[in-house]
Amino acid sequence: MKTEHAPTIRRTDYQPLAWTVEAVDLYFTLDATATVVRNRMRCRRQGTGPLVLMAEGLERLSLTIDGAPAETVRETDTGLEIDLPDDADEAVVEVVTRCDPSANTELSGLYHSGGGLYTQCEAEGFRRITAYPDRPDVMARFTVTLEADKAAFPVLLSNGNLVDSGDLADGRHFAKWDDPFLKPSYLFALVAADLVVLERRETTRSGREVLLQVWVEDGNLDRAGHAMDSLVHSMRWDEATFGLELDLDRYMIVAVSDFNMGAMENKGLNLFNAKFVLAKPETATDVDYEHIESVVAHEYFHNWTGNRVTCRDWFQLTLKEGLTVFRDQQFSADMLAAAGGESARAVKRIEDVRVLRTAQFPEDAGPMAHPIRPDEYQAIDNFYTATVYEKGAEVIRMLHTLLGAEGFRNGMDLYFSYHDGQAVTCDDFVEAMSEANGVDLDQFMRWYSQRGTPRLRAEGRFDAAARQYTLTLTQVRPDGDAPLHIPVALGLIGPKGADLPLTLAGEAVGTVTTRLVELKDTTTTLVFEGIDAEPVPSLLRGFSAPVILELEEDDRRLAFRMAHDSDPFNRWDAAQRYMLRVILAMSADAAKGELPQVPEPFMSAFGALLHNEKLDPAYRAVALTLPAEAYLLEQMSPADPVALRRALIVLMRHLGERLADSWLGLDTRLAVAGDYRYHPADAGRRALRSLGLRYLCAAGVSQGVERALARATGESHMTDRFGALAALVNSPASAEAAIALADFERRFAKDALVMDKWFAIQAGAWRWIDSAQPALARIEALMGHPAFSLSNPNKIYALFGAYFRANPAEFHRADGAGYRFWADRIRDLNGRNPQVASRMARVLENWRRLTPALQSAAQAQIKALLADKALSADVREVLEKALGDAT
Structure with a gap:
């Protein structure tokens, strides 16, 4: 090494x-x-x-x-x-x-x-x-x-x-x-x-017969069907949407148990982490099915966006990854919408943005921040990041928004006609889009070179006498950064909850209720006419740009948008903003040793969303899920994981207790009859039921705990079983949780992928009562379990990754024991697998956001690691950037 x-x-x-x-x-x-x-x-x-x-x-x-x-x-x-x-x-x-x-x-x-x-x-x-x-x-x-x-x-x-x-x-x-x-x-x-193989012969759009194969270990053939179906769906979608066919006589997927990544687009022979291939109802959840379809599509789409046209150098990584993530997101949205309607498409968009905000926004705000096309690196493996992938996809999405579906397709066609069989740059891609549509995208190229998450400040003013609403949009950029080309989709909501026609000063009266504004200057002012009452702005509809919106909204306005915003993304975002505000205020109380209080207006708005039967269950499930702890910590200054966890426990209990009858009623009404099938409508019903069990068990509602235990230990499929297990493990029902965990282990002890779920749920479990065992002691014990192995990346991500990333209150312990454990694991993994070690090392890259006491403890362990002369380049680069100029 x-x-x-x-x-x-x-x-x-x-x-x-x-x-x-x-x-x-x-x-x-x-x-x-x-x-x-x-x-x-x-x-x-x-x-x-x-x-x-x-x-x-x-x-x-x-x-x-x-x-x-x-x-x-x-x-x-x-x-x-x-x-x-x-x-x-x-x-x-x-x-x-x-x-x-x-x-x-x-x-x-x-x-x-x-x-x-x-x-x-x-x-x-x-x-x-x-x-x-x-x-x-x-x-x-x-x-x-x-x-x-x-x-x-x-x-x-x-x-x-x-x-x-x-x-x-x-x-x-x-x-x-x-x-x-x-x-x-x-x-x-x-x-x-x-290996054994599942085969299928298909005919391409041009009439060629091709052989599709999914290779798995003996005993797993009954779990390969969904991957095969996903491959066929991907082929058909790429033919219909972009006119791109499979170019080889055969296409192969191979499931591998030990694999650093999710999957790899090797030409015609895709190697996959087995977790993104193998699925059957008894062992895989709805989320697993969704991920398999998405990852299979991603690697298949790489055949053209990455293989036939590839990167000139590794700085251009987002050329293939950002573009292909966008393509797999569009594919998944289309598949979901075809089966479950447009609401399913909206849920997919929300989930994509939730990943962006949870993983990429913190990266943009930390020492590993870089443009989607980095300027320099020491170890390229460290730049397979959320910025390159997820933010890169958002940049491609903005091009799609600006050019329209037809214009984007024309640009793709020109790109392939110019560069098939070549290794090219991001500039080549954007130039093809520009030429095909006759538009100047020079300013847009700044998205490839500027790091950090842009901020968009919005200020509105209503003039009743003139019947005008003036909206001013301002890009807030670091000193020296030139303004970006930002597409802003916006609408105005009237006092009765309906969208208003948007007519700019000097225009003929129109009926358009959502407009796309291309913000190119630092500040742009829009004057809308014919407005009879003060409207509520709905900005960045569909999350039209990866920016942080700065808009003053009081609780009443957020509750109004939660109830009436016609844009499903912004309706969800209003709920998230309201939750964020409440949780941060409760965390501040907890940090002072006070008992956090849940505001009544918030409870009313939350309950109204829960009871809105016009909204699909899948949508209500995502809208009523609290923001991720990682995202919440990024909003705290300083970040206090323990205070945040106390606030979340109080809020979870309150939502479970106050709305117990509603959750129980929904649990009964939304039960899916018949055998399991992977379908968006069914998955949405199961998601809302599982969310209800989480709130009920958190509150210790006896009927909820009883239902969760029955579901976790019964003869149900994995989606219901694991949802119920998660509800019990993350609750004060410790006796029932122990029974469910033991039953799960007994059933699946020999199934490596399913046991990863068992490790992860325990590593990420909250401590609901002070007398409960600390997570660290539990994790140290689980390291000795026969199903755990330090040579398998999936096991490492399941046990250590879940503890480091998904359990901040337990990891960021006041005594520093979590940090010492982290440092010991990095040393061990560094000698075995530097790529995995560097990913684990990134857990503390934003240590400066923590409370002073936690900063000191974290910094000490980072320095101690950097003193190790055997440290790999992968890990050293991460730690040196994290430490920066700190002494």
Whole structure:
């Protein structure tokens, strides 16, 4: 492992390599402990300088140039440099290396997992397989031959189309794969394992028959159907929406138990974390089904937005990720709306924004803040961030909003026509959008270079005599930041709750009730005419831009919008704003040692939303869910996790007690009859019932606790079972929670994915009574459980990640024990898997927002970690940025 400080790589320093690769022929002699790779590359000069090959952790057995031993080879920090004759324009380079997949605990490159061999090459894992110009701008045609023991590795898969296979001597066999499309090395993949397959043949829109395959371990075939259905739906959607077809003869998904990421878009051979493939009603929740559909779609859509057109360099990561997240969000919204109506689409939009506010807004406000296209990095793995993905998707969404669906499609068509088979930049994408629509997007490009979350200040003034409402919008930007191009969708609500026609001064009277304003200047003033009574503004409808809205609204106005705003997103946002205001006030009381009080007007507004039968259950479920603790802590100054938790417990109990009859009635009325099916309408009913159980159990309502225990231990599907278990574990009903946890463990002890839920629910559990066991003691005990493993990222995220991120009151302990535990886990994980360690390290990046006592304790552990000379570059970069100039 590298332990020195990694150099800082800057976007402005990009230079193409002197030599590129046109074609590569790989021959793998596969073995769990000693895999030999013969790599034959046809290279072509494109500049002045040596041939550069990246290599890491490899034993080099031979190296030839045009059949002769290489003469001038220099070892570098990243691999090799080879001087070739100045008059040479082409060269055939062959390098033979050996690696040990069983020793690869980082799960980057070629590694051994569950008896099989798998790869993960994004971002820089291919250099751990063979010596190669491992950069995204080096695109070549790959031919791959895999040879292995047939008994140990009966299935041999790689990218592209299978062109040959057969048996060899000594019980061995081979498979030869050819990928007809140029690709960078990060998209390479191979699988050698004992797997079973679910197959389906489909015909593309142009009439080609293609083979779809989902490969899983034996015993999991009955859990692959939803992933296959999701793949077919993704194919059809991309054909209909963007005219994009599957380009290979086959498309494969492989479920892997040990995987650092969620999934990987390797060309034609997508490797997935098993949690995003395997599902059946007994083991997967509605949320699991939703995530599988979304992730399958995401990786499939990458075939064009990431594979056929890829990134010139890793600074352009959002070019493929932000765009593809937007595409998978649109796909999921369309799928949900087709089955559950437009309300389901609104719920999807709310959920996407909730993720953005919970994960990305804090990132924008912390030491790891960066533009969606970063300017520099030390470890690229640290920049697979919410900013690149979620904020990147919001930037693409703004283009879609500004250009319209047809204009956006025209831009996509032009983008592919210009850049198919190329490695390009974010500028190339926006220029295609600009050219296709005849619009100037130069100012819009600032979204790619400015970091931080913009603030939009809104001020309204009503002139009754003139029948005018004046709305002033101001961009609040840091000093030196130029104004952005911000689309602001807005409406005005009349005193009776109906939207008003929006007619600007000087316009003919119209009927439009939602307008899109393109805010380009620092300040813009809009004057609406024909307004007879003071309206209530509804701004950023549909969350038309990823900004923080600064708008003065009293409790009465928020309650009014909760009841009447026609925009479903803004209606939800009004509820969130009201909840935030109440919770922060209650937290302030708790911090002073006072008993927090719940305001009656808030209870009335909350109850009105709960009882509004015109709203779908799914919508009411998201609207009545309290903001995430992580988001609430970001709004506190200083952040006091313990005071916040006390306030939340009081509020949860109050909402459960006061509305007990309503929650119980809904629980009965919304029961879904018949066998489980994954459907938005059913999922919405189940979500609202589970939310009701959370409030009822929090309040200790006996009927609620009884129903939760029956559901958690009965013969129900996983959605109801886990929702009831969560309600019991996060309540004062400790005896019932213990019974439910034991029953869950008994049923699913041998199911690794389901046990992840069991670990996570306990790691994130609140302490409702002072005598309850602290979470840290529970987690230390669970580390010794037979189902837990430090070598599996899912287990680490489930137990440690849930404790660090989802249980702030328990993690941010006054005695600093949580921080010491965190530091010990980082040290351990750093030696095993630096990527996972760096993700866990980011938990304390915003330590400066905490109370002074907590700041001191957190800072001490960060400093202690940084003193460790064995720290990986991934972890060191995170901690150094977190510490900053603090001494």
